[in-house]
Amino acid sequence: MSAGGHHPAPVSQVERRVAALEALLTERGLVPAGFIEEITRRYEAEIGPMNGAKVVARAWADPQYKQRLLADGTAAIAELGFGGPEGDHMVIVENTPGIHNVIVCTLCSCYPWPVLGLPPAWYKDPPYRARMVREPRTLLAEMGCPLPPETEIRVWDSSAEVRYLVLPERPPGTEGMSEAELAGLVTRDSMIGVARP
């Protein structure tokens, strides 16, 4: 917002609707004081892809952890202190030189909150949900992740209770890196499967 502020942006229709529902629910005593701010802060600051990046970095650095992660994703993720709603049944799918995994939710917006946070807008919008199960090779290339034609693509539609996390391949040339440095290489999109670290 520029200095002055004499011409604030007009309040949109959707903002008026949100304000109306918020006011009515608050008047009925259903919105605890500070609740909206607290839940917003948690998803902006604490619950996000930095958690998943730690899981991936640990798996890259510690072969035994990786084994546990692939055998029981929920338990191995809990070892690092992460868990909660939309993370109770975690399955980790591993990329290898010939196999690329990618996750989608065609019916709504299912996503592993404890390790990736809330999904980005494009993940929930119709083009991604419609196209990823029909033309993943084309869509991945469009999104900046072209794959050789011989690479097998495994698409995971999160249609029941399991939530998926992609374990990307560890990039070459990272042998001397610490776990913290490795975590810095892991992007949200590489754990969705639309990018590679």
Place this chain on the structure above:
Amino acid sequence: MDGIHDLGGRQGFGTVGYSPAEPVFHHRWEAVARALLVVVAGAVKASGGEFRHSIERMEPGHYLTSSYYEHWLTAAATLAVEHGLVTHSELEERAGGRFPLSGPVLAPPAVAAGPDVDTPRFGVGDRVRVREWHPPGHTRSPGYVRGKTGTVIRVDGIHSVPDIEAHGAARRREPTYSVRFDAADLWRDGQRGVWIHVDLWDSYLERS
């Protein structure tokens, strides 16, 4: 229901509006809408199925032209009205204009759920076909795999059947399976070397 939300494989959509760096919330109202859904779902004790179905019942044009947090707002308001926390006219009065809600539930209430199914009917490697059905209410059986045959690759324990929990207090738990489909079996123009995995409840499936 065969609603607009069932988007897998629909054609005509363009480029994904992709950005590698995106804020968690673009506007404060999105964060408020999300929190209000949590408030309402808690107050009315909505199951995951009932919540999802309240979005699926949105008018298709509204669904496709609104952001996902507007979907959550519409779901929160719809559930709040349906459970008597607020009225639709109160919402429109306060908002100073239209406040579109989702359409009515078309399925009858689920009263008799039957006993839990503890033992998986299928095992890893079994060939299964997805039942070709079109329930009037909520389901998590995506349209693009109905009638198609795939292979069970994982059995995931038992979970509440969404088709039942969305429509009342009754619950039945059943095994879910991850079923692998060859893209060539799903689409006339299926891409080579592509496997699509869909997680499906026991009652959605029959032996192939």
